[in-house]
Amino acid sequence: MDRRSFLVWAGASGAVAAGSVAGFQRWQEITPTVHYPGRDEGHFMRDRKALPPPSQTLRTDVAILGSGIAGMTAAWKLHKLGLTDFLMVDGPQPYGNAAGGRFGDLEYPTGGHYLPLPSPESTHVRDILFDLGIILRDPYAEKPYYDERWLLHAPEERLLFQGRWQEGFIPTEGVPDWELAEHKRFFAEVDKLRQTRGSDGKRIFVFPTVLSSQDPQWRALDRITLKQWLEQQGYRSPTLHWYLNYCCRDDYGARYDHVSAWAGLHYYCSRWGQAANASNGAWLTWPGGLQPLAAGLEQKAAVKRHAGTVVSVKTTGRGVEALCFRLEHGKPVSYLVQARKAICAMPLYVAARVVDNIAQYGYDAERDNPVYSPWLVANFLLNRFPQEKPHTPLSWDNVVYQEPGLGFVVSTHQDIRVTPPPKTVFSAYVALSDRTPVSARRWMVASSPAELLALASADLQAAYGAAFAPCVERVDITLRGHAMAAPLPGFLSNQGALALRGVDGPVLFAHSDLSGFSVFEEAAWWGIRAAALAAQ
Structure with a gap:
C-alpha cells in the first residue's frame, strides 16, 4: 500500500462500508503532534x-x-x-x-522499550538492576529473583499472518512441513551457538561484546551479511528469512541483507538470561x-x-x-x-x-x-481497546507480516491480566529499512503530519481496519533521523x-x-x- 495514500484507503473501492466511512472521517480529524529530537x-x-x-x-x-x-x-x-x-x-x-x-x-x-534478562557475563547490568531494586535478591546467581512488576507478563507476542493472529513471531500456521523443519534446525543451531566457545575459551556471543571470543573463525562472520550466512547454511524457508529480516530491522533498523552475520546471530545467541521467577528468555519492560x-x-x-x-x-x-x-x-x-x-x-x-x-x-x-538507521515511533492514545480478531488475544508485542512496520506494543500490558484500564497507549514502531538512510531522512523532513500518520498507522490498520480510528484520541510521533548505528559487515x-x-x-x-x-x-x-x- 502506498503510504502517501493511506488517508484515502477507506474510499478506494466503489462500495464503502459505513464503518470505513466513519474510520476515514475520524482519521481526517486527527492531527498528530510530531517531534524531531535534536533536529x-x-x-x-x-x-x-x-x-x-x-x-x-x-x-x-x-x-x-x-x-x-x-x-x-x-x-x-x-x-x-x-x-x-x-x-x-x-x-x-x-x-x-x-x-x-x-x-x-x-x-x-x-x-527503547525493553531489556532482556542479563546473562551471566553481563554483571554490569546485574549491578545496576540490583541497585535499582529490579533484581530483589541473588543478583549474580544463575537465576536471580526479579521484581515481578517489571517481568513481562503473558501473552508476550503474536503475529498477524495470512489474516489470522498466531502466537509467536515466526509463522507456523499453514506453513509447509519442510519450512517448519528449517525453523527447528535454525533454533537448534542457536542453542548450540549460545554455549559454543572459541579457541580462547570465551563464549562467541555475549554482552558486553568486548567479552566475546576473539577467535578468528567466528569473527569471520563479520565479513558477510546474515542473509548470506543463511544461504550458505542452506536455509531456504521464506518465513524463516522474513522472521530473521524482521529481527534485524527490529534490533538494528536495517535489513538482514545489510546486517553483519556476526551481529545478526548475536541477536539470538547472547540473550539467554534466566530468572528464578520467570521462564527462560523473559524480558523486562516498563510502560514508559x-x-x-x-x-x-x-x-x-x-x-x-x-x-x-x-x-x-x-x-x-x-x-x-x-x-x-x-x-x-x-x-x-x-x-x-x-x-x-x-x-x-x-x-x-x-x-x-x-x-x-x-x-x-x-x-x-x-x-x-x-551508518545510522532512522526510526519513527508513534504513540496512539486510545479511549478504548479496539475489537480483536478471534484466535489469539492481544499481546504486549504485536507484529504484522509486512514491511517496513515493526508492529506495536501495548504500554498498559502489565495491567491487562488484572483489570484492563479504560484507556491505553499503543506504540507503533517503524524502521525505514525499505529505503536508504539518507532518503529516509529526507522523506521524514519533507513529509506532512498526515503522511507520517499514514506510515505509522499501517500495521494498526492491517490489524483492525476501520475499527481502529474511532478509538484514537491523540497521536504523538517521534522521528529519530540517526536513531542507531547499524552493524554492517566489517x-x-x-x-x-x-x-x-x-x-x-x-x-x-x-x-x-x-x-x-x-x-x-x-x-x-x-x-x-x-x-x-x-x-x-
Missing part, C-alpha cells in the same frame, strides 16, 4: 551558525556530555565510586534513545519504555542536569572546556563548562563534529562514522571505534556506538568504563 540543534551545528558569547561558566570535576544510557550509567558509577562533583549536559533530548512521554497518567516509550530505568539511574546518582547541546570540546592546560548552547524561542543561548575530565556520551558522528581534533585519538570521521574492525575505546585522558568516550550497535548493555558498559577512568 533544530543539529541543523544549527551543521550550518555553523554564530553563537553569542557564553552567558555563564559552570565549573565541575567531571562533565558528562550526554544524558542517554551511557551518560546516566557513567553518572551512576561515579556516584558509586564516591565522586559527586560532576554535572551532565543533556544533549538535544533528555535520556536520548531511552526517552519516553505520557498522556496524563499513561506513560509511553519514544525510544526505558525512561523509568534511566530516571532511576539519575535519581541514584543525584545527577545535576543542564539543558543544552555541546558545540565544541577542547583540552586546556587545566582540563577540558565544553562550549554548549540551548535554543530559547528559536534563539541560541550559550554557556561554558570547565572540568578536569569530560565524558563524551554522544553518538560518534556528533563526537566527530564537536571534539577538537578528534583525529588525534585515532578517529577518522570519513572512514569510521557508522563493523567489528572499525578502526576509529576501537581507538576511542582505549582513550584515557582528559577527554573520554562512552556510547553504544563504540560497540557498533545500540543496546542498553553496550551503552552501560562504556558509561561505566569511562566513569572508572574519570574517577582516577
